[in-house]
Every structure is written in structure tokens, then in C-alpha cells.
Amino acid sequence: MNFRGIGVPYNAAKLFIDDNVDKGRGNKVAIYYKDRQIRYKELQEMVNKTGNGLKQLHVEMENRVLLLCHDSPEFIVSFYGALKIGAVPIPVNTMMHSDDYEYFLNNSRAKVLIAHIDLWNTISHLKDRFIYLQYVVLIDENGFASKDEGTLDYREWMSSDSVDLHAALTVSDDQAFWLFSSGSTGNPKGVIHLHHDMEFAVNSYAKKVLRMTEEDVTFSASKLFFAYGLGNGMYFPLGCGASTVLMPERPLPEKVFETIETYRPTIFFGVPTLYGTMIDFAERCGRNYDLSSLRICVSAGEALPGPILKKWRQLFDVDILDGIGSTEALHIFISNNIGDIKEGSSGKVVPGYEAKIVNEHGVAVSANEIGDLFIKGDSVAHGYWNLHEENKKKFYGEWFHTGDKYLMDESGYFWYCGRSDDMLKVGGIWVSPIEIENSLLKHHAVLEAAVVGVTIENNLVHPKAYIVVKQGITPSDGLKKELQEFVKQDLAAYKYPRMIEFVDELPKTATGKIQRFKLRKSLSSVPASV
Ligand code: 3UK
Numbered sequence: 001m002n003f004r005g006i007g008v009p010y011n012a013a014k015l016f017i018d019d020n021v022d023k024g025r026g027n028k029v030a031i032y033y034k035d036r037q038i039r040y041k042e043l044q045e046m047v048n049k050t051g052n053g054l055k056q057l058h059v060e061m062e063n064r065v066l067l068l069c070h071d072s073p074e075f076i077v078s079f080y081g082a083l084k085i086g087a088v089p090i091p092v093n094t095m096m097h098s099d100d101y102e103y104f105l106n107n108s109r110a111k112v113l114i115a116h117i118d119l120w121n122t123i124s125h126l127k128d129r130f131i132y133l134q135y136v137v138l139i140d141e142n143g144f145a146s147k148d149e150g151t152l153d154y155r156e157w158m159s160s161d162s163v164d165l166h167a168a169l170t171v172s173d174d175q176a177f178w179l180f181s182s183g184s185t186g187n188p189k190g191v192i193h194l195h196h197d198m199e200f201a202v203n204s205y206a207k208k209v210l211r212m213t214e215e216d217v218t219f220s221a222s223k224l225f226f227a228y229g230l231g232n233g234m235y236f237p238l239g240c241g242a243s244t245v246l247m248p249e250r251p252l253p254e255k256v257f258e259t260i261e262t263y264r265p266t267i268f269f270g271v272p273t274l275y276g277t278m279i280d281f282a283e284r285c286g287r288n289y290d291l292s293s294l295r296i297c298v299s300a301g302e303a304l305p306g307p308i309l310k311k312w313r314q315l316f317d318v319d320i321l322d323g324i325g326s327t328e329a330l331h332i333f334i335s336n337n338i339g340d341i342k343e344g345s346s347g348k349v350v351p352g353y354e355a356k357i358v359n360e361h362g363v364a365v366s367a368n369e370i371g372d373l374f375i376k377g378d379s380v381a382h383g384y385w386n387l388h389e390e391n392k393k394k395f396y397g398e399w400f401h402t403g404d405k406y407l408m409d410e411s412g413y414f415w416y417c418g419r420s421d422d423m424l425k426v427g428g429i430w431v432s433p434i435e436i437e438n439s440l441l442k443h444h445a446v447l448e449a450a451v452v453g454v455t456i457e458n459n460l461v462h463p464k465a466y467i468v469v470k471q472g473i474t475p476s477d478g479l480k481k482e483l484q485e486f487v488k489q490d491l492a493a494y495k496y497p498r499m500i501e502f503v504d505e506l507p508k509t510a511t512g513k514i515q516r517f518k519l520r521k522s523l524s525s526v527p528a529s530v
Contacts, residue, residue: 007171012195013084014167016238017047025214025241031073032217032245032263038073040241045163046073050081052161057112057135061086061168062175064108068092068101068115068123070248071224074139074154076234078114083176083195086168090178090190091225096492098123100188104180105130107385108190112137114154117146124148172196178385179227181327182423182430190385191227191327200379201231201331202239204352209321209335210267210296214241217293219265221251221274222428227327228300232269253281257289264293271301271428273460275308275320282315291316300325300332301428303416305458306343322346324416328400329353330379334414345413346406353377355414356399357406365407370417373406374399422516424453424461431495433516436463439490440497443483445473450506450514454499465497466519468505475502 017040020030026041038046059065065082067089069075075091082089092104094116101123105113109132113120117140127133127148138146139154146153170176176195180188206212220232224246237244245263249255251274260268268291270278275297282289297312297320304322312320323335324346334355336347349355357371358364365371380400383391394401405417424431433451440449448468453461467483469475480500487496507518 006169009167009169010172010174010195011084011086011167011170012176012198012235013047013051013080015199016235017044017080017084018167020044020238020241023241028214028241029243030238031076032243033073033248036073043073043077046077046158047080047084048163048165049158049161050077051084051165053137053158054082054085054087054112056157056161057137059085059087059112061170062088063112064088064090064110064178065112065114066090066092066105066108066110067225068094068113068119069139069225070094070116070119071229071233071246072116072139072248073246074114074116075224075246076238079177079234084165084167086170086174088175088177090180091230092180093225093492094119094223095494097490098126100492102126102129103188105133107188108178111135115139120146120148120151170195173382175382179225179230179327181227182432189387189390192382192385193330193379194382197330197379197381198231198235198239200352200377202236204377204379205323205325205332205335205350206231206236206240208351209323209332209337210236210298211338212236212240212242212267216240216242216267217245217263217265218242218267218269219245219247219259219263220269221247221256222269222271222301223251227330228269228271228325228428231331232298253278254285257282257291260293261290266293266295267298268294268296269298269300272299272304272308272458273302273427275299275304275312276458276460279308279311279315289316291318294318296321296338298323298332302425302461303344303346303459305460308458309341309343323350324402324404324414326402328381328394329375329377329402330381333375333377333379342413345409345415347414348412349414350377355408357408367410368407370405370407372420373402373404373414375402376400422452424451424463426453426461426463427494429494431463433463435491436465436487436495436497439487439495440465440467440483442490443486445469445479446483447471448506450516450519451497452516452519462498463495464499464501466501466503466506468503 020040029037030040030043031038079089112135114137117138136151178190218237220229222229321336323332325332333353334346354376403420436451437449447470450466454464507515
């Protein structure tokens with residue numbers, strides 16, 4: 001029967017999961033995880049069971065499902081299971097402070113949470129504050145041992161369901177998934193992506209820049225809950241019928257090296273800080289790690305310093321492609337290319353996207369002039385959830401305002417010049433100076449605080465706090481340590497200020513706004529070791 005208003009069916013789960021089986025890849029390994037190998041056919045069955053399981057929990061089209069998961073087959077299965085029934089999965093950062101999950105759950109109004117049990121245990125004390133949450137499904141690889149009443153065992157929950165599931169009649173412009181992006185004033189923004197966005201990113205960056213094929217095996221040290229990791233480790237390989245290696249542990253250099261040696265991926269994805277620490281580790285331990293399986297490495301999140309690229313090549317004989325992407329754009333839209341790498345630059349516009357650099361009047365600047373970077377392309381998000389004013393500031397018709405300062409040279413290479421706002425990228429993760437300042441201000445000794453990024457070796461950034469202490473308090477090294485510990489406890493630990501300087505006053509505007517640019521300026525004349 002023909003019903004009006006339904007549109008042409010398009011469902012990303014069909015494309016990324018079912019199509020692989022239909023194309024004869026049923027027996028091919030889709031996921032390597034610890035000692036498990038999950039083939040496409042099995043993956044499809046798990047996705048269908050999970051989709052059916054969600055339906056049993058009364059999840060309907062457009063309902064949100066929050067995923068608080070380590071990198072694992074269950075992450076991928078839950079993501080596509082939700083998509084297949086037209087629901088909207090929202091993977092979230094596993095390293096946040098417990099309060100942040102109250103925000104994610106309430107802001108998204110997710111009905112169901114699928115979580116690894118260790119992560120749930122860190123937030124379950126807040127469960128009375130999750131006002132829309134109805135069901136909690138827990139993944140516990142050591143057998144189910146949840147003490148929380150009403151929680152469901154993932155394995156048991158999905159095992160009883162049918163392996164058959166028809167994709168919901170979503171269309172290409174339906175909401176597919178959200179990713180939370182950190183805002184400069186502290187509150188994360190729900191970035192809404194549509195069903196067609198992943199396919200667009202696969203056909204542009206993954207296929208045209210990385211030249212990914214079904215022969216590839218990907219390994220992303222950046223986790224799946226980041227927009228970067230989500231493509232690298234999930235929808236790029238699945239979209240090309242390739243295989244992905246998932247590593248649930250923290251990406252420490254030794255573990256990352258071991259994982260590459262064990263699974264022999266062909267493409268590796270990391271952030272500049274990780275490449276830096278891996279080089280350092282390899283040099284210190286004097287071991288020759290075998291990275292010969294890699295045909296290319298990728299870096300994103302922040303600019304890749306030229307010296308890191310050079311050293312990596314020297315040690316491992318493989319190139320790193322730096323490219324800039326964002327949560328809003330979904331993935332990388334300006335990138336270096338295989339055989340065409342300009343050290344220190346972000347490269348050229350990825351086929352399928354357009355970029356422009358404009359001045360404060362919106363007029364395009366000439367070559368070598370710094371301006372604001374705008375990009376255009378079909379993977380750019382639909383918008384932010386419930387942030388009407390913010391949407392007006394960032395989404396200009398077809399163009400997205402990245403918030404980055406860039407210049408393009410005469411040869412079309414793009415060079416990163418910094419953020420338009422004060423946000424810091426520390427180890428590839430956004431850190432809001434305001435959030436750190438607010439945390440420091442909770443400490444009894446702190447009168448005022450201002451946080452800026454300090455460029456350390458290799459152009460990497462660390463948060464530094466300038467602090468004015470309250471009267472009667474004597475600044476000391478002991479107090480510095482205490483303040484660092486305090487922030488580690490109050491916020492996600494990675495946000496603590498690596499350096500602290502006590503000052504008599506902070507530079508401010510007449511209206512009392514802290515002038516962070518002045519602090520940054522004073523820093524540029526200070527030796528890098530401070
Ligand atoms: C900065 C870079 C210089 C830039 C991301 C690849 O990082 C990602 O997404 P986020 O939303 O942050 C976006 C912002 O990060 N940035 C990212 N890459 C670079 N600056 N050189 C780079 N190579 O300020 C950008 O606006 O966390 C990266 C793929 C998907 C992503 N979401």
C-alpha cells in the first residue's frame with residue numbers, strides 16, 4: 001500500500017549492517033575485540049536482537065537511548081540496534097564527572113540507558129535525579145552482578161529476542177544520533193546528526209582521502225564516543241565492509257603498541273598527544289615495535305606538530321595524515337592526503353566539502369590572510385538540541401561556522417591559527433577554562449581564577465591557572481598541589497590545571513570580564529618550561 005508523507009525509506013543500520021551481509025560478507029570479521037571475532041552475520045543478528053529488545057522496553061521512533069559504553073561490540077550493536085528501529089542513540093564520554101551524566105540524561109530525555117556496569121556504578125547514586133530515564137540495561141562481561149533493583153542484564157535481555165527485524169521507515173533526513181559537544185560556557189550541546197550523515201563522511205573522507213576498502217583493518221585509539229573515534233572505529237570500516245579492532249582500555253602507549261602488533265591493523269587513528277607519548281615511550285624503552293602492518297596513520301583533534309610527524313616517520317616508516325574535523329561536521333573536512341603532506345598544515349579541503357575563510361564582515365579574505373573558517377557539506381549537523389540562539393550563531397544556511405581561525409596559502413593548503421573563543425584542546429579533548437575556573441573558585445583559598453592554555457613542547461596545550469588567593473592565605477607549593485587535587489576530584493580528572501601561578505590581580509575589562517588574551521600574551525614571553 002502507498003501511504004502519503006512517509007518519504008523514501010533510508011535507514012543507516014540497513015546500509016552499514018544489513019548491506020554487508022547481503023553483499024556476501026556474512027562470514028567476514030567485522031570486529032576484533034579481545035579474543036572474540038564478530039562476523040558480519042553475527043553482528044547483524046546482535047543488532048536485530050538489540051533493536052527488538054529496545055522495542056520490548058517501549059522504545060519508539062525518535063526516542064533517545066543513551067549509551068555509556070566502553071569500546072566494545074555492545075557499543076556498536078546498541079548504536080545500530082537503536083538506529084534500526086528509528087530510535088536515536090547518544091553515545092557519551094565515559095570519563096566525565098558523575099554530575100555530567102545527570103545533564104546528558106535529563107537534557108536528552110533518554111528513556112533507556114545502556115551502560116557498562118562499572119560506569120553505571122559511578123552514577124547510580126544519582127538515579128533519582130534522572131527524571132526521564134525508565135530502563136537501565138547493564139553490560140557486565142564477568143557475569144551479571146548488578147545490585148541495583150530494576151536494572152537489566154544486557155545478555156539476558158537481548159538473547160530472548162528474535163534475530164529478525166525490519167528497519168523502521170526512517171528517511172535520509174531523520175534524526176539518527178546525537179553527540180554531545182562541550183560548550184565554552186560549560187554546558188554540553190547535543191549535536192543532532194541525520195541518517196545520511198555517516199554515508200556522506202564515508203564516501204568523502206574515508207574513501208577519497210584514506211582510500212579505505214574492505215581490505216582494511218582499522219584501529220582507533222580515540223574512543224568511539226568521540227565523533228572522531230565513531231567514524232574511525234565504527235562507521236568507516238562498516239561502511240567499507242572492512243574490519244575494526246576495538247580496545248576498551250585507556251590508550252596508553254604500551255597497550256596501543258601491543259594492540260597494533262597483535263591485530264596488525266592497516267590504518268591507525270590517534271591524536272597528537274598520543275603520537276608524542278608513543279614516540280617518547282618507544283625511545284625510552286628502546287624496543288622496536290613492529291608497525292609494518294600500517295599503511296597510513298591519522299591525526300586529528302588538534303594540530304599535529306611537524307616534529308612529531310617527522311619523528312614518527314623516522315621511527316616507524318609510516319606517514320601521519322593530519323586533518324581537521326568537528327563534532328558538528330561529523331568528521332574530517334580538511335585533510336592532508338596520501339602522497340601530498342604539508343607538515344604543520346591541516347591540508348586541503350576534502351572532496352565533497354567546501355571551505356571559506358572570511359573576515360568579521362563575512363567577506364572572503366585573500367590568500368595568507370587569517371579569518372574565520374566556515375565549512376559546507378552534507379555531513380554537517382542538523383543543529384543543536386534546544387539551543388535556538390546558539391543555532392543562529394553557528395549554522396548560516398549551508399555554512400557552518402567552525403569557530404577556528406585559519407589561513408589558506410596560495411597552493412590551497414589550510415593552516416590552523418587558533419580558536420576564536422577561549423576553549424582549550426588538551427590531549428585532543430575540549431576543556432573549558434571557565435569550567436576549571438569555576439571549580440577552583442569553590443576552594444576556600446581562592447578569590448579569583450583565570451585559566452588559559454600554555455603551549456608546551458611540540459605546540460601541545462596544557463591548562464594553566466592564574467590565582468588570586470583570599471586574604472590571610474599564603475600561597476605555597478603545598479597549596480598548588482591541594483588545588484590541583486581539588487579540581488581532579490571536582491571535575492573529570494583530565495581537566496586539572498597542570499600549572500598554577502599565584503598573582504596579585506587578574507587583568508579585567510571595565511565590566512569585570514577577565515581578559516584571558518592578556519594572560520596568554522604574558523605567557524608567550526615566558527620560557528616553555530614554566
Ligand atoms: C579543533 C583541530 C587543528 C578545531 C574531530 C576529527 O576534534 C574533533 O571534534 P571536536 O568537536 O573539536 C573540533 C575542533 O577541534 N581541531 C580538530 N582537529 C584539528 N585543530 N588541527 C586539527 N587537525 O578547533 C575544531 O573546530 O572535539 C576531529 C574528526 C571528528 C571530530 N569530531
